[in-house]
Amino acid sequence: MASALADKLTRLVKELRGQARITESNVQDMLREVRMALLEADVALPVVRDFIARVKDKALGQEVLGSLKPGQTLVGIVNRELAATMGQGVADINLAAQPPAVILMAGLQGAGKTTTTAKLAKYLIEKRKKKVLTVSGDVYRPAAIEQLQTVTRQAGGAFFPSLPEQKPLDIALAALDHARKHYFDVLLVDTAGRLAIDQAMMEEIKALHAALNPVETLFVVDAMQGQDAINTARAFREALPLTGIVLTKLDGDSRGGAALSVRQITGVPIKFAGVSEKLDGLDVFDAERHAGRILGMGDIVALVEQVTAGVDIEAAQKLAAKVKSGNGFDLNDFLSQIRQMKQMGGLSSLLDKLPAQLMAKAGALDMDRADKDLRHKEGIIQSMTPLERRKPELIKATRKRRIAHGAGVHVQEVNRLLKEFEQMQGMVKKMKGGGLMKMMKTMGG
Ligand code: GDP
Numbered sequence: 001m002a003s004a005l006a007d008k009l010t011r012l013v014k015e016l017r018g019q020a021r022i023t024e025s026n027v028q029d030m031l032r033e034v035r036m037a038l039l040e041a042d043v044a045l046p047v048v049r050d051f052i053a054r055v056k057d058k059a060l061g062q063e064v065l066g067s068l069k070p071g072q073t074l075v076g077i078v079n080r081e082l083a084a085t086m087g088q089g090v091a092d093i094n095l096a097a098q099p100p101a102v103i104l105m106a107g108l109q110g111a112g113k114t115t116t117t118a119k120l121a122k123y124l125i126e127k128r129k130k131k132v133l134t135v136s137g138d139v140y141r142p143a144a145i146e147q148l149q150t151v152t153r154q155a156g157g158a159f160f161p162s163l164p165e166q167k168p169l170d171i172a173l174a175a176l177d178h179a180r181k182h183y184f185d186v187l188l189v190d191t192a193g194r195l196a197i198d199q200a201m202m203e204e205i206k207a208l209h210a211a212l213n214p215v216e217t218l219f220v221v222d223a224m225q226g227q228d229a230i231n232t233a234r235a236f237r238e239a240l241p242l243t244g245i246v247l248t249k250l251d252g253d254s255r256g257g258a259a260l261s262v263r264q265i266t267g268v269p270i271k272f273a274g275v276s277e278k279l280d281g282l283d284v285f286d287a288e289r290h291a292g293r294i295l296g297m298g299d300i301v302a303l304v305e306q307v308t309a310g311v312d313i314e315a316a317q318k319l320a321a322k323v324k325s326g327n328g329f330d331l332n333d334f335l336s337q338i339r340q341m342k343q344m345g346g347l348s349s350l351l352d353k354l355p356a357q358l359m360a361k362a363g364a365l366d367m368d369r370a371d372k373d374l375r376h377k378e379g380i381i382q383s384m385t386p387l388e389r390r391k392p393e394l395i396k397a398t399r400k401r402r403i404a405h406g407a408g409v410h411v412q413e414v415n416r417l418l419k420e421f422e423q424m425q426g427m428v429k430k431m432k433g434g435g436l437m438k439m440m441k442t443m444g445g
Contacts, residue, residue, distance in 0.1 A: 031056060034078050034295070041255035041294045042226035047264045055081050082291035086259055091244065091269035092284070093120070097215035100133070100179040100187040104212060106205055106236055107220035109193035112248035112274055114144060116220050117190045118151035119274065119282035125156050130185040135160040135175035137168035137208060138192040148190050155279050158184070168192065172208055189214070197235040206239055218271070220246045221262055229258040233265040242266050247285065248274030256293050259285075329425050331389040335381040337424075338374055379407040380417050392418060 031052055038048045059077050095101040103120065105113045117134055124130040134152045138144035142164045152159040160175040172189055179187040191208060194201045209217060219242045221229055236242060245266060247259050250273045263270055270285040381389065383406030388395055395403070395418065404411045 041257035043257035044230040044261040086287040102214040104214040121157035122155035132157040244271040
């Protein structure tokens with residue numbers, strides 16, 4: 001692994017290296033970085049403060065697990081705490097009501113309510129096999145009613161018409177009656193939004209809520225709203241017993257910090273994420289993936305943990321013990337290292353975990369070739385006899401040709417592998433549990 005990606009990883013791991021436990025002094029610097037990342041991701045300041053305090057509490061004095069270094073442990077805590085704050089598992093839509101299950105959509109104008117209503121209709125029709133009716137209470141904007149009609153049709157749902165001169169409450173009750181009589185499973189109620197929080201609008205949606213008794217009251221919020229999301233969320237939470245959040249426009253370039261703020265303020269789960277203008281652009285919200293996005297590291301955290309910890313610490317220690325005990329590191333051990341790399345899903349799969357901006361840089365790397373290289377190495381060692389694997393020094397010209405032939409590669413590749421093996425053997429001798437990253441780097445080719 002050469003170039004930008006490798007540099008970045010190496011630097012990250014170096015930064016993460018520290019002393020044996022998390023202390024007040026080493027935690028400060030690391031938390032400052034986390035705080036910056038959260039603020040850059042537009043998480044509201046009071047939420048950041050609260051979050052940092054919680055992480056610090058959890059982290060301080062914590063023994064650093066096994067061979068993990070404090071930096072890694074802290075990043076792990078941050079990531080888990082972020083994911084936990086934004087919700088765990090999948091919070092699916094609740095339809096447990098006497099049909100029709102009413103879903104009330106709340107949020108500011110432009111947040112994506114109408115689009116999301118149609119997306120949900122499509123989701124419920126196609127994935128949950130429900131019979132869905134939509135209705136618009138936005139009598140202030142006739143265009144909004146038309147818009148809902150159009151997108152509902154595209155979603156394959158039924159639309160209950162309304163007129164600008166009607167009262168929202170009358171419209172909603174008529175729609176509910178229609179849904180009952182025609183055996184609809186779900187009634188989606190789109191509501192009027194204003195550009196900003198407005199008392200009359202809040203009263204209106206409160207009255208709608210009281211009359212409809214919805215099983216879900218979803219707060220639709222634009223992820224690009226950043227710091228402002230917190231005030232909007234607070235106002236809606238005070239007015240309505242929200243049951244879930246839909247975070248829209250996550251396909252934009254915001255880092256999505258609003259998720260953390262809004263979740264913290266409302267205390268209700270984020271159920272869906274809007275990821276495009278199209279009607280299939282609705283994802284079930286994944287808190288862990290989103291935690292990575294907020295930290296701006298993609299799954300780099302998981303990647304580093306994976307590369308330096310879980311997969312290998314134990315094996316590396318065994319190897320070190322082996323070397324110490326006088327049983328040298330042989331090609332069987334080398335093979336098991338290669339298999340571990342493959343077990344992690346190969347290099348291209350590790351690469352998939354990187355955030356987009358790093359991906360772009362890494363694009364120059366030919367990961368498929370690197371994966372192929374791993375497979376070749378495995379094939380070469382498999383073409384050796386058990387004796388050759390234990391005593392690689394026996395492998396001279398004739399054996400090399402035979403092995404190359406067996407693995408279907410050129411003799412040069414066998415030479416290269418043996419040279420790498422020698423280098424690694426040297427490294428293993430120096431290794432006492434550390435130096436693993438270097439070893440993995442060498443293996444990447
Ligand atoms: P409403 O006023 O809350 O009903 O908002 P609309 O549903 O009319 O959406 C406002 C604008 O945001 C429209 O141009 C939508 O196409 C767009 N929009 C809604 N959700 C998403 C999303 O998840 N991603 C993107 N890129 N655009 C969205």
